[in-house]
Amino acid sequence: MIGFDIVGFMISWLTLFGIYAILSLTLNLESGTAGITNFGKVVFYGVGAYVSATLTAYLILMLNGVDVSETPPYDIEGIILLGELGNKSPMLNIGLLVLSLMIAFAVSGSLGYLLTYPILRVGPAFVGFTLLSSGELLRIFLQHYEPVGASKGLMAIPTPFGWITDSRVREAAYLSLVLGLLALTYVVTHKLINSPLGRTLRALRDDEIAALCLGKHVPRIKATILFIGSGFAGIAGVLLAYYLTSVNPNMFVPAVTFNVWAMIILGGFGNLKGSLLGAAIITFVDRVLTFVTPQLGVTVISPDYLRWIIVGLLIVIVLLVNPKGLLPEKPIKTPALDVVLEELRGESR
């Protein structure tokens, strides 16, 4: 057995799990519960990542008195400067993290809100397709937009905990940040789903016309849900950018969206715990593939391709074999339901 760094593996797996779980929880809110076929999760994820990367790189240089029109952060000199200047002041790094999180939430959320306008009246196929193609357009735009580094992307982004010298402690601190934000996402989505709004969302998913006839303002509800879901996807993007310390357009391919879809389908539509489970399983497989394949000495088959093939087949196979997923959807937890269950139990006794 070749030396295997179990702690390093756990940290990298859990960080990736945290980032993907934020995406899968919000996708479950949008698609599993509200029935919006969001095939463009990667748009909001990518926008969040680019917002934080651009903001951090430019602000660090500017606040240190570097003329960014002379040495932009995507230049080789800029990258070296970022490496030198990036991790000097803890306050600045943390401040930039908070600023990135807020702006990424606002920008991604507003984009999600705006994109609901053309798709309000059309069926799931058109909704899915419009969002899917907006992902491709984002990629084309990023590949040709010079200020964000075009096809090279941005590199050497200073991380919020870069000032911690011990790398293990730094990774652990970052992991706790990711898990903290994941907990926040879980609480928000859990509250939303187990509320009157959650019931309306399920009505929307199961029969949109009936929900409309009952006086539910379908477009406004869809827009709200996409705002919240996309905002959190933006936050996941921020976490990814700081984790990898680099962004480039090819990280945000449509396959990423379907990775998240595979998680919620595997875990179970409309079940938040299922999304967590799905995210944990798929990120675990992903990490194992990246850790194990180089040690096997196989160079012909890239673990990247293998992973996406598994993801695609997983979606199809789960839908064919067990469409409810590992953890099926449960009724909404409300005080009324508790009372009913209590009474039922009382009668049976």
Place this chain on the structure above:
Amino acid sequence: MIPGIQQAIMNTLQYMLFYLIFSLPLTLSYRTTKVINFAHANFITYGAYVAIFLHGIMGLNIMSVAAILAFLITGAIAVLNNVLVFTPLQKRGSSPAIIMISSMGLWIAYKYLLYMTTDIAHYYTIKNFVSYGRITYSDVPRGSVGGVELSQAFVASLITASLVVVLLYLLLEKTKIGRAMRAVADNPSLAEISGIPKSFVVNLTWFICGGIAGIGGVIWTSFSGAITPEAGDSMILQVFTVGFIGGLVSLLRTGIGAVLIATIENVGIAILNTYFGVPVSFRPFLTFVTLITTLIVSPPLGAGGGLPYRFLKRGSRK
């Protein structure tokens, strides 16, 4: 007069023919089977790669052979998708959205399977298959009309598009099996009760649709300078927008959509590029704007479960 207008017109015609070849089967397959098939892009790419592997590994550069082989292979893939995935899901009563998601899964799996195949082929032949150059075919003539050079791709796509349009018209309007296809499209249960072998008709439709898109992919290899395993994906926006303009139902309106999108894209980007310096690779943005406009101004309500309501007025919910 815009400089390069002649080039723009040639491009418009060329892309129009491609969009016809790619979008007609998409519309036909949705109309008959009610499956929104995102794996349609794979048919195009796999068709192109049939030609590339024939050329790269066996040194064959005869387009008709590649086209027939691609038709059989991509048609078979389409039938396989239907038999193994779509029909079982439909039998169980899954919603159209679920079937659409399964086609997405197929799309991703097929795409990266092809990437893996190109890697393996590269390993054994030391040739680059991930970005393959344009293929010059020996059996396609070059033409010239009024002093304008017609490329091989133009001749081939003109012949194929005309054949597809004429044969589809004859098939759907004049033959018994074509009438059966239309009957299944209009009312599957009634068609089945009247004794039409529905599963056979559906499989045949998939075979034809997959095959036509595959032939389109073969022609694409004589046009595009660098063919990648994402060749079909880079066109999926245009192909689906063309289909959506036809509401995914009418073949005639799909044809009009092909003309419209090709014109908007090529003439539009020529103007933007000349006067505003917009990069040519931004042309999908024009299609996206067209798509959004179509969805807002004239939403295709019938297809894919759209809602027949107008926007609620502000304050009407009291």
